[in-house]
Amino acid sequence: MSQTFLSLQNIEKRFGSVRAVDGLSLDIRQNEFFALLGASGSGKTTLLRLLAGFETPTGGSILLGGKDISRVPPNLRQINLMFQSYALFPHMTVFQNIAYGLEMERAGRAEIRRRVGEMLEIIQLPHLAKRKPDQLSGGQRQRVALGRALVKRPHLLLLDEPLGALDKKLRGDMQLELKRIQHEFGITFIVVTHDQEEALVMADRVAILKDGKLLQCASPHDIYEHPNSRYAADFIGVMNFLPGILQRDGVRALDGSLIQAGRPAGARDGDKVVVAVRPERLHIGARKDGNGLKGRVVAMAYQGLDLQLHLKSDLSPDPVLVRLTAHDAESNPLSEGDEVSLGWAARDTRIFMA
Amino acid sequence: MATPAAPRLMLMILSAVFAFLYIPISVLVALSFNESGLPTAWTGFSTRWYGELMHNSDITSAALNTLIVAVVSTLLATLLGTLLAIGVEIRRRKGRFLETIIFAPMIIPDIVLAIALLSFFSLLDVTMGLHTVILSHVVFNLAFVCSVVRARLKTFDWSIVEASTDLGASTATTLRRVVVPVMLPAIVAGALLAFTLSVDEFIIAFFTAGAGRDSITLPMQIFAMIRFGVTPEINALATLVMAVSILALTLSQRLNRGGLPGQ
Amino acid sequence: MQDRKPVYLMAPALGWLTVFMVIPCLLILALAFFRRGIYGGIEYSFTLENLALVFDPLYAGIFLKSAWIAGLSAAIAVIVGYAAAYAIAAAPARRQPMLLFFAVLPFWSNYLVRTYAWIVLLNREGLITGVARLLGYDAEMPRLLYSEGAVVIGLVYNYLPFVILACYAPLSRLNPEIAEASRDLGASGWKTFRRVILPMTVPGIATGFVFVFVLSIGNFVTPALLGGGQFQMIGNLVYAQFLTANDWPFGAALSMILIGIMMGLLTLQTFATERASGARREES
Ligand SMILES: Nc1ncnc2c1ncn2[C@@H]1O[C@H](COP(=O)(O)OP(=O)(O)OP(=O)(O)O)[C@@H](O)[C@H]1O
Ligand SMILES: [Mg+2]
Numbered sequence: 001m002s003q004t005f006l007s008l009q010n011i012e013k014r015f016g017s018v019r020a021v022d023g024l025s026l027d028i029r030q031n032e033f034f035a036l037l038g039a040s041g042s043g044k045t046t047l048l049r050l051l052a053g054f055e056t057p058t059g060g061s062i063l064l065g066g067k068d069i070s071r072v073p074p075n076l077r078q079i080n081l082m083f084q085s086y087a088l089f090p091h092m093t094v095f096q097n098i099a100y101g102l103e104m105e106r107a108g109r110a111e112i113r114r115r116v117g118e119m120l121e122i123i124q125l126p127h128l129a130k131r132k133p134d135q136l137s138g139g140q141r142q143r144v145a146l147g148r149a150l151v152k153r154p155h156l157l158l159l160d161e162p163l164g165a166l167d168k169k170l171r172g173d174m175q176l177e178l179k180r181i182q183h184e185f186g187i188t189f190i191v192v193t194h195d196q197e198e199a200l201v202m203a204d205r206v207a208i209l210k211d212g213k214l215l216q217c218a219s220p221h222d223i224y225e226h227p228n229s230r231y232a233a234d235f236i237g238v239m240n241f242l243p244g245i246l247q248r249d250g251v252r253a254l255d256g257s258l259i260q261a262g263r264p265a266g267a268r269d270g271d272k273v274v275v276a277v278r279p280e281r282l283h284i285g286a287r288k289d290g291n292g293l294k295g296r297v298v299a300m301a302y303q304g305l306d307l308q309l310h311l312k313s314d315l316s317p318d319p320v321l322v323r324l325t326a327h328d329a330e331s332n333p334l335s336e337g338d339e340v341s342l343g344w345a346a347r348d349t350r351i352f353m354a
Numbered sequence: 355m356a357t358p359a360a361p362r363l364m365l366m367i368l369s370a371v372f373a374f375l376y377i378p379i380s381v382l383v384a385l386s387f388n389e390s391g392l393p394t395a396w397t398g399f400s401t402r403w404y405g406e407l408m409h410n411s412d413i414t415s416a417a418l419n420t421l422i423v424a425v426v427s428t429l430l431a432t433l434l435g436t437l438l439a440i441g442v443e444i445r446r447r448k449g450r451f452l453e454t455i456i457f458a459p460m461i462i463p464d465i466v467l468a469i470a471l472l473s474f475f476s477l478l479d480v481t482m483g484l485h486t487v488i489l490s491h492v493v494f495n496l497a498f499v500c501s502v503v504r505a506r507l508k509t510f511d512w513s514i515v516e517a518s519t520d521l522g523a524s525t526a527t528t529l530r531r532v533v534v535p536v537m538l539p540a541i542v543a544g545a546l547l548a549f550t551l552s553v554d555e556f557i558i559a560f561f562t563a564g565a566g567r568d569s570i571t572l573p574m575q576i577f578a579m580i581r582f583g584v585t586p587e588i589n590a591l592a593t594l595v596m597a598v599s600i601l602a603l604t605l606s607q608r609l610n611r612g613g614l615p616g617q
Numbered sequence: 618m619q620d621r622k623p624v625y626l627m628a629p630a631l632g633w634l635t636v637f638m639v640i641p642c643l644l645i646l647a648l649a650f651f652r653r654g655i656y657g658g659i660e661y662s663f664t665l666e667n668l669a670l671v672f673d674p675l676y677a678g679i680f681l682k683s684a685w686i687a688g689l690s691a692a693i694a695v696i697v698g699y700a701a702a703y704a705i706a707a708a709p710a711r712r713q714p715m716l717l718f719f720a721v722l723p724f725w726s727n728y729l730v731r732t733y734a735w736i737v738l739l740n741r742e743g744l745i746t747g748v749a750r751l752l753g754y755d756a757e758m759p760r761l762l763y764s765e766g767a768v769v770i771g772l773v774y775n776y777l778p779f780v781i782l783a784c785y786a787p788l789s790r791l792n793p794e795i796a797e798a799s800r801d802l803g804a805s806g807w808k809t810f811r812r813v814i815l816p817m818t819v820p821g822i823a824t825g826f827v828f829v830f831v832l833s834i835g836n837f838v839t840p841a842l843l844g845g846g847q848f849q850m851i852g853n854l855v856y857a858q859f860l861t862a863n864d865w866p867f868g869a870a871l872s873m874i875l876i877g878i879m880m881g882l883l884t885l886q887t888f889a890t891e892r893a894s895g896a897r898r899e900e901s
Contacts, residue, residue, distance in 0.1 A: 054797055074800045087798035091816045091893050100812070104803035152802065360806075364704040368716070371701040375723050375777065378734035381744055385737065392742075434630040441626030455634055461828075462642075463835040463879065465852050466872045469859050470641035473648060473869070493637045496630050554727040556838065561859070573729055580733045580842060584740055592730040599726040607718060 005030040005065065005188060006051075006156060012059035013046055013212075020046040022212035023060070028190065033182050035199040036192045037235065038209030044192040045084070047209070048158045051190070052081040064155065075104070080149035084160040086141050088133040094144050095120070095129040101152045115151055122181065123147040139170050146178075150185065159191045163198065175201050196236050200224070208232050230352040233276050240282075242275040242293075242315045243354060251275050251351065255314035259291050261351040272354035277344050279308070279323040284332045287343035295320055297338045311340070379596065386593040391586030403590035413591060415568070416575035419484055423559070423571060424552040427491035432545040434492065435499030440533060442500070443507040459497035467493070468561035475562060482564030487571065490562045491552045498551060499544035502610060506540035543610030550602045553595070648869035659865060667870035676854070683850040686765065687833035690772035694829045695822055697773070698780025702821070705781070706788040717785060724778035732842050735771050736762060739843075763845030771843040772833045780825035787818040787893075820890035827882040835875045851875060 006028040013021040021043045028034050036044045049055045051062065053074030062070045069077055080101075089097050098119055102112045120126040123143040133141055142162060149157055162178070163171045179202055182189045193199050199206050200220040207217040208231070216223055216232045227233035230241070242259065244251040246267055250258040259275050267273065277291075286292045295311030298319065302308070307329040309322040322342060324332075334340065386404075390397035407413055442452065459467070471490045475482055514536070518528040534541070556573035563569040570578075572595065579588050649667050652660040670676070705716045723731060738744050739761040746758050761767060791814065799809040833839075837852035849857075851871060858868025 052797075052801055054800075074797070075803045075805055079801075081798075081801045083794045083798055085792060085794050087792060087794040089795060089799070089813055089817075100799070100804075101802035104808065148798075148802065361707075364707050367700045367704040368708075371697060371704075371777075371781075372719065374697075374774070375720065378738055378774065379723060379726070379731065382730070382734045382737055434633055437626040438630035441623035444626070445623045455631065455639070459634065459638060461879075462638075463831060463852075463872075463875055465835050465837065465855055466642070466645070466875055467638065469855060469868060469872055470645045471637065472859060473644055473865060474637075474641035477644065489637055492633060496633065500630070550725060554725075554729075556727075556729055573727065576727075576729045576733070577838070577842075580729065580736060584733075584737050584743070588733065589737070592727070592733055596726040596730050600722060603722065603725045 004028070005032075007063040008060070009063065010060040011047075011050065011057050011062065013043075013050055013055055014058045019212050021050065021057075024209075024212065024214045025060075026207060026214060026217060028188060030188060031186050032188050033179065033202060033204045034188070034190045035203035035206045036190065036209060037194075037196060037199050037206055039235075040194070042209040043212040044209055045160055046212075048081060048160050048190065048192060051156070051158055052079055053077050078152075078154050079156040079158065080152055080154040081158040082145050082149045082160065082162055084164060086133075086145040088141060088144055088148070090133050093130050093132055094125060094136070097133070097144055098148045098151050101148060105152070119147045119151040122150075122184075138165050139174065142166065142174065146181070150181065150187070153185070154187065156188045156190065159189065161192050161194065164194070171198070178202060200236070206236070208235055227276075227350065230274060230276070230354075233350065233352065238279055238321060239276050240279060240316065240320050241318070242277070242320075243317075244273060244275060246271045246273045253315050254317075257315070259349070260346050261291075261349045264351055264353050267353060274352050274354050276350040276352060277348055279321040280306075280325075281344050281348040282320075282322045282342045283344065284324070284328060284340060285343060286341045287345070290343055290345045291349060292341060292343040293320065294339065294341050297334055297336050297340060300334065300336060309334070309340075311342075382589055383593045383596075386586070386589035388586070391589075403586040404594070406587055407590050407594075410587065412570075412575060413572075413587075416570050416572045419568075419570060420553055420572040423484055423487050423491060424549050427488045427495055427552050428545050428549045430488070431492045431495030431499050431548050432541060435496035435544060435548075436503050436534075436537070436541050438496065439500045439503035439507060440529070440537075443504060443510070444512075456497060456500060459494040460501070464555075464557040468558045471558065472561040482562055483566060483569040484563070484571075486562045486564065487559045487569070490558050491555060494555075494558075495548035495552060499541075499548050502544035502547060503537060503540050506537060506610065510536065539609040543606040546602045546606035546609070550599045550606075553602075554599055645869045645872060648866050649873050651866050653864050653866050664866075667866045668873075670867055671870050671874055679849050679854060680851065682848055683834045683852075686768060686772070686850065687830045690769050690776070690833045691826045691829035693769065694773045694777050694780045695784075695826050698777050698825055699784045699818075699822060701777075702781045702784035702788055705785055706791075713789070717782070720781045721778045724775075728775060728838065729842075731775055732771050732839055735767065735774065735843060739767055739770075762843065763847055765844070765848070767843040768840055771839045772829070772836065775839070776829045776832060779828060783825040783828070784818065784821040787821040788814075791817060817893055819893045820886070823886040823889040827879070827886050830882065831875070831879045834878065835872075 004027045008024060008026040008028075011021055011024050012019065024043075024047070036047065038044050046055065050057055050070075053069075053072060057070050060070075061068045064077075064079070089100065092100065095116055098116045099112050102115060107115070116129075117126070120129055123146060125140060125143055125147070128136065128140065133144065136144065142165070146159075146162070159178075163174050166174060175198060178189070178191075191199075191202065203220060205218060206220050206223055208215040208223070210231055216228045218226075220236070223232060223236050227236065227239075233239045234241075242251075242253055244253045244259065246263060246269055247258070248269055250260050251273055253259050253275070261275050264271075264273060293313050293315045295313035295315075297309055298312050299310040300307060303323075305326040307324045307326070309324065310319040311322060313320045332340075385391075387399050387401065388396055389400040389402065391403060438456065442456070467490075471486070472482075475486050480486060510533075514532055515528055518532045519525075523531065554573060556571075556577060559571045560574055560577070563571065563574065576588065576591065576595070579585070579591075648659065650663055650665070652662050652664045652666070654660045701720060705713055705720065708716055736743070740746075741758075741760075741762070743762070745761060749758060795817070796809055796814060799813045800806070804812065834850060835852040835855070836850055837856040840846070840848065840850045840853055851874070855868050855871045855875070858864045858871065
């Protein structure tokens with residue numbers, strides 16, 4: 001693993017009484033593809049703007065390669081931001097847009113021509129070099145914005161919902177494209193996204209933000225498997241929550257049955273908790289070890305090869321979701337209204353404070 | 355926009371520009387209340403010069419003429435301009451030629467329109483007087499009313515018109531009972547604007563009022579007076595004229611939160 | 618309402634504009650090609666003399682002088698007006714409408730009154746001289762009123778609010794992220810202004826310039842009042858042809874030139890607008 005490259009230390013940004021970023025600490029490594037995930041208003045854009053230099057933190061410091069850059073103006077930081085709106089210069093051609101940043105570095109004319117040409121190849125738009133931004137499609141504009149930032153070979157590239165404006169198909173393509181480019185250039189990427197699936201596909205590590213605070217920061221797999229809070233569990237992937245009261249020997253569920261689970265740190269008997277289990281960890285048939293629940297099928301739908309069931313169960317006020325593999329579904333033919341018993345392993349059981 | 359800007363420099367620019375814009379007229383206003391009437395010596399606050407204005411029959415008759423011109427041309431222009439605006443906005447097809455004709459009165463230099471009208475009236479052997487001034491003022495006034503009303507119509511919910519028609523109202527009834535009431539603030543705003551423009555208009559009136567002394571409007575009177583220098587009476591008169599325009603305009607702005615035309 | 622109704626609504630106003638604007642303007646156009654009668658009337662025979670006279674060296678001086686004064690006024694008004702519009706657009710959003718309102722308010726008060734205000738300031742016993750005396754300046758004051766400078770100040774003063782409005786429009790529509798993108802790519806504040814903000818707001822500048830130029834070059838009030846008849850603008854020349862020299866065809870030809878200048882400049886301005894928006898789209 002490469003060492004820490006960008007270090008945020010207890011950063012705070014207040015706008016009047018609003019704490020947009022609230023005491024956040026984070027270390028980002030060289031060449032990492034890092035995703036920021038959070039609900040609207042959680043402070044993602046503000047965090048990027050702090051890194052790019054458009055806001056100054058009201059507390060804490062930002063270290064890049066060991067140097068505090070929190071007061072360095074944006075044009076002197078070797079960090080580039082790809083704006084949510086792309087912010088292409090409408091009066092310049094694609095070529096001129098990409099060349100702009102190099103001109104600011106006082107690169108020679110020949111060098112500019114060469115590097116812009118290379119970049120146009122990489123973003124696959126050499127034939128559109130003379131077009132102006134409003135003669136481009138959304139996906140093309142997005143690539144120009146990316147090229148314009150990348151051509152400067154920044155140490156760090158910040159992307160604010162880069163794929164937000166694209167349709168689903170194009171998004172998928174561009175996700176892979178971004179990943180390829182990041183790999184090729186060996187630049188550290190920090191990507192903001194609303195879309196948890198996108199984060200899971202692209203990122204080496206994910207940070208979940210809530211109200212300006214860092215909730216959890218880990219690899220997508222770790223967050224999926226070991227979310228540290230109910231919020232994180234809910235944010236990444238789909239999760240069933242079964243409310244109950246913590247007791248010495250397990251969790252007393254709504255229907256009075258006892259669920260085997262660990263206990264949240266610092267929890268005491270009698271506390272309200274939720275037991276959580278992922279839909280694909282539920283299997284048909286009761287188990288001897290581990291836990292079980294009964295329910296009636298109220299809806300079923302195929303998602304790809306998998307079959308998704310909605311169960312009405314006494315254990316939960318919300319429908320319980322189950323995801324069966326094609327194989328499981330075939331060996332247990334089901335129809336709406338059927339009663340089923342499901343079981344899951346103790347190691348797949350998570351528990352959080354309610 | 356939040357343009358990147360040095361706040362202190364911006365403040366300096368704003369102060370300088372506002373000083374440039376407001377110092378001259380403020381001086382004028384202040385002098386109009388100066389007892390001595392002299393620009394160099396302040397001898398005390400007085401409304402004496404306003405009193406003198408009232409006894410100057412040239413001024414009072416010119417003021418009356420201006421009032422007549424402004425009121426009549428505003429009424430006519432408001433009617434024509436409002437109908438025009440509604441007509442243009444109902445049409446889905448936007449004609450470039452039509453737009454040019456409607457826009458032209460606002461951008462043709464006054465002097466060109468003035469001599470054109472003068473030639474027109476004299477070739478037709480029309481005796482010129484207040485009536486020709488009124489006919490001429492309607493030209494630009496209706497264009498301004500039209501632009502204010504159109505700006506409001508852009509956000510007008512046409513489905514209420516369809517609803518009214520659907521409920522059995524004729525087009526005329528729909529106009530009278532639905533469109534005009536909803537549009538009233540904008541129409542009044544346009545009318546106030548037209549009134550101000552007409553009260554202040556000098557060049558076209560100057561060319562189309564004919565030679566008679568009885569068709570002199572207030573701006574014509576002011577022009578004649580200020581050619582011969584500064585007097586305390588002109589200060590008072592100028593202050594009054596300015597107060598009327600500013601009042602009408604502020605009112606217009608209040609009524610029409612869409613802003614001034616051109617904004 | 619069906620599609621043929623608008624015609625009835627528009628007819629009265631369009632009729633009015635046709636009779637009292639379109640026909641008179643066409644008349645002026647026609648007049649420019651007739652001969653002047655011996656006693657100042659119009660002789661209805663075709664001639665190009667009036668247009669030729671416009672380009673006579675006799676009038677070249679007036680044209681150059683007018684263009685110089687109008688150009689200078691327009692340039693100053695654009696610089697000051699742009700700076701003011703920029704400062705307003707940079708102010709907190711909730712304060713902008715008020716600032717704009719007060720910047721434009723003088724524009725809607727009487728033109729003569731505003732010009733007169735400068736006579737009050739500049740005349741020989743005026744405020745500026747008074748203040749200079751008060752500060753202990755005893756020598757002979759340079760003549761302030763009835764000078765070229767006074768005319769330029771008067772024109773700038775009168776048309777400045779219009780320029781502020783014209784420049785504010787594109788500035789306020791600017792996406793702040795565009796300027797930030799420029800900073801992000803390494804441009805200084807000044808470079809960002811020159812390479813990005815300024816080119817994108819050229820349409821406002823062009824509109825402001827064209828209008829101040831055209832209104833100034835055709836002006837006869839300000840040269841008469843603040844210039845004291847020291848020199849003539851095209852406007853004064855037109856005025857004279859109609860009211861004193863009684864050569865209407867020549868006056869008509871002169872005003873054709875005014876309109877020509879305006880149309881030419883407006884075409885340039887449209888071009889500038891298209892360039893700035895980056896759009897030269899295939900569809901119209
Ligand atoms: N310039 C500002 N002035 C005042 N408040 C601000 C400003 N910028 C952001 N905020 C506030 O800070 C909080 C975080 O905003 P931010 O834009 O960072 O959220 P976000 O996570 O990017 O949201 P979204 O997903 O909707 O883009 C919000 O409550 C927002 O209202
Ligand atoms: Mg955001």
